[in-house]
Amino acid sequence: MTFETQALGERALSxxxxxxxxxxxxxxxxxxxxxxxxxxxxxxxxxWMRDLGLDVSEDAVGTxxxxxxxxxxxxxxxxxxxxxxxxxxxxxxxKYDGCLGVVAGLLVVEELKARGVALPFGLEIxxxxxxxxxxxxxxxxxxxxxxxxxxxxxxxxxxxDGIKVKDALKAFGGDPVRVRDxxxxxxxxxxYVELHIEQGPVLxxxxxxxxxxxxxxxxxxxxxxxxxxxxxxxxxxxPLRRDAFAALAELSVFIERIAREGTAGLVATIGKVAxxxxxxxxxxxxxxxxxxxxxGADAPRLAAIDRIRHEVEQIARRRGVKIRLERQTDVPTxxxxxxxxxxxxxxxxxMGENAKSLPSGAGHDAMAMARSFPAAMLxxxxxxxxxxxxxxxxxxxxxxxxxxxxxxxxxxxGEPAA
Ligand SMILES: [Zn+2]
Numbered sequence: 001m002t003f004e005t006q007a008l009g010e011r012a013l014s015x016x017x018x019x020x021x022x023x024x025x026x027x028x029x030x031x032x033x034x035x036x037x038x039x040x041x042x043x044x045x046x047x048w049m050r051d052l053g054l055d056v057s058e059d060a061v062g063t064x065x066x067x068x069x070x071x072x073x074x075x076x077x078x079x080x081x082x083x084x085x086x087x088x089x090x091x092x093x094x095k096y097d098g099c100l101g102v103v104a105g106l107l108v109v110e111e112l113k114a115r116g117v118a119l120p121f122g123l124e125i126x127x128x129x130x131x132x133x134x135x136x137x138x139x140x141x142x143x144x145x146x147x148x149x150x151x152x153x154x155x156x157x158x159x160x161d162g163i164k165v166k167d168a169l170k171a172f173g174g175d176p177v178r179v180r181d182x183x184x185x186x187x188x189x190x191x192y193v194e195l196h197i198e199q200g201p202v203l204x205x206x207x208x209x210x211x212x213x214x215x216x217x218x219x220x221x222x223x224x225x226x227x228x229x230x231x232x233x234x235x236x237x238x239p240l241r242r243d244a245f246a247a248l249a250e251l252s253v254f255i256e257r258i259a260r261e262g263t264a265g266l267v268a269t270i271g272k273v274a275x276x277x278x279x280x281x282x283x284x285x286x287x288x289x290x291x292x293x294x295x296g297a298d299a300p301r302l303a304a305i306d307r308i309r310h311e312v313e314q315i316a317r318r319r320g321v322k323i324r325l326e327r328q329t330d331v332p333t334x335x336x337x338x339x340x341x342x343x344x345x346x347x348x349x350x351m352g353e354n355a356k357s358l359p360s361g362a363g364h365d366a367m368a369m370a371r372s373f374p375a376a377m378l379x380x381x382x383x384x385x386x387x388x389x390x391x392x393x394x395x396x397x398x399x400x401x402x403x404x405x406x407x408x409x410x411x412x413x414g415e416p417a418a
Contacts (some may be wrong), residue, residue, distance in 0.1 A: 009400030015103040020095035031089040032135040034168040041087045045127045052109050060178035061145045064127040071118025082192040084126025090134055094392020096197045102127045104195040104403050111407045119414040121190055128365050135159045143368035145182035191374035194366045195406050197394050201385030202358050209398045211356040212344045213377035216367045217294040218301050218333035227322040230285025242320045245275050245284035254311050258304050264297040265359045296359025298333045334367045340376030347408035
């Protein structure tokens, strides 16, 4: 750790603190899409961009954009590298999730200027507004607008007060009629890179500060219903019962075992369970549950689903219950660009740090951006993997390392291939 990276981390932190002070709910960080706090945060980011001499604009869906043109001529002089993340938050959030990627983009510009680096391509820093999808039932709508994949029905989606996205956009200063103008054509950008806190415990567990994301995990979500037979808890002998909850319990232990045996970071979670009729003296007649399965590659996830389906049939037959496993969503794995991955790893290695490769279990704007551009993500260690929580924490020295790695990555993209 050199003095410079420590100072870089402190500069990142002071901007993260400034953004954290902007909230819709005094006493905690809540910055929902198109809210008054989002407005103030967007204005602050725009003012930072102007201070850096960037060409600042805000697109029709509220993404703040700051462009630095190429510093020298070459075949990519009219193209740009996109660097960004989001400035919206969950309710009662931490201060690093999303904002770090935006702040890091600004620090990259600052460092390139300070170091006298002239890139052969432009840089555009992006501060997305709708990543968390908390206020409206949308998914990565700001980055989808940028890749031309914004769904028209999102404009009609409403928040809990009945306010439509299109009306909130107008109040914010956006323009629902001009969503299509947000699109950046695939050939005008050389790619997209996003620095984000890991939001998981893997890097900390391995003792690594930084990681290169191999893919954003594919995800399948199911609704699970088990129908048995309710009955008196005192009078029904065990062999005669058709206990829906006991069937779920057996299935859940099986699911945990195959997830532990899985590869590519396979994880499976039964996160919500409702037992009916739900009384201490009644054998559960019916159970509803959710099942969420993710992995960094499609094959292990799909293989796990096959094994679960097979086991469902076995348990249903053995226990005389009816089990329904209904798939609700199925998002394929989103691989990150391999050239960018290896350049990120080299940048990390050049600082004497280990470059751990890992999948991202959480979704990010990079998923939407990967529809149009080579996309990559750099992860920085989060304390205890805690996120979406005020206890979210990344040390100043890790922040500095992460920003420095991003600077070196950007510089290396501008160097001729060896
Ligand atoms: Zn995030």
